[in-house]
Amino acid sequence: MRTRPLKVALLGCGVVGSEVARIMTTHADDLAARIGAPVELAGVAVRRPSKVREGIDPALVTTDATALVKRGDIDVVVEVIGGIEPARALITTAFEHGASVVSANKALLAQDGAALHAAAVEHGRDLYYEAAVAGAIPLIRPLRESLAGDKVNRVLGIVNGTTNFILDKMDSTGAGYQEALDEATALGYAEADPTADVEGFDAAAKAAILAGIAFHTRVRLDDVYREGMTEVTSADFASARQMGCTIKLLAICERAADNGSVTARVHPAMIPLDHPLASVRGAYNAVFVEAEAAGQLMFYGPGAGGAPTASAVLGDLVAVCRNKLAGSTGPGDSAYTRLPVSPMGDVVTRYHISLDVADKPGVLAQVATVFAEHGVSIDTVRQSGKDGEASLVVVTHRAADAALTGTVDALRKLDTVRGVASIMRVEGE
Incomplete structure (x- = not known):
């Protein structure tokens, strides 16, 4: 095993970032054995340096994220701050200064994924983002690697735990939308401002990423049709039950059989009770993939939260570090098909x-x-x-x-x- 550690810069130390740091510390020996070299947390960029962060050496904490990613000794940058800027500038700066990147930033990847991939290729770096779509659920890697020899025709999924919790409560207890939202907020599933979740923005960003990977084409956030679920009522659930259905907020990415165009959309929908997605309860996520050779595949698990999301981040970190030691990079952007994106x-x-x-x-x-x-x-x-x-x-x-x-x-x-x-x-x- 190589003795010189691979150095990691962590951008953001909130719910996910703190879990990443904790796992890196508590599982340090296992990670070193799996990678072939030790990994060392070399710096943590935050907005509030005075906040006590258990298990993190205060000497590692900085407010100057740009200076951290410009350090020539950083091997991997883990970006979990979210949003468009400064995340975009920090990621491209990391590439320019020799670091590969692991990100959980769905909004940025849905909007500017093509440009970020191009920057990674230009500088010979990795860009991994398993945590951007469905928390701990292995989904991007199976689509990008395990199904690389197959033709994916449809991806249908529940990719937002907050909305699934709300709709599940409305279905199982007869609660109204506001009552179910209040419970989700009290339990920590919903943010103080739940707009990104309940209006479908979060799921739409994930749909753009999934469609791009599944169909090997460019799909941006603006290409995704979006409807929220705030207008779903108890009466809708009663009608759904009469049809033998329930209601879920679905992300649906499809390849048309006739002309090969693709569509990506997010909206509430009735689905039959015997469909695998109908039984996904609480704040869980699940994604149903239909491929020509593999047939129907189901990916299920916790789609959000600090520890589940950190698990996906650490999985990417291990892969990127292995590539670093091998002097190679993993699979990057695959958009060779250039398929047209059809309107809703x-x-x-x-x-x-x-x-x-x-x-x-x-x-x-x-x-x-x-x-x-x-x-x-x-x-x-x-x-x-x-x-x-x-x-x-x-x-x-x-x-x-x-x-x-x-x-x-x-x-x-x-x-x-x-x-x-x-x-x-x-x-x-």
């Missing part, structure tokens, strides 16, 4: 539409006519009502999303339709 309107899906309508003869015929005029076939209709008020629930066959959207817009203009109570896509069938 081209996606073929199903709709579950709940309408408040006037309870009088001819309403169903008017509604059916609107569907026919837009080329959308109806699968099932369920109607109930009294005292002049009625509810009409329509489930469609598969059609282009643009046609379905146009249908809903036309339904809103009918005098007999008093309101569109709910619109939800149906997936996983």
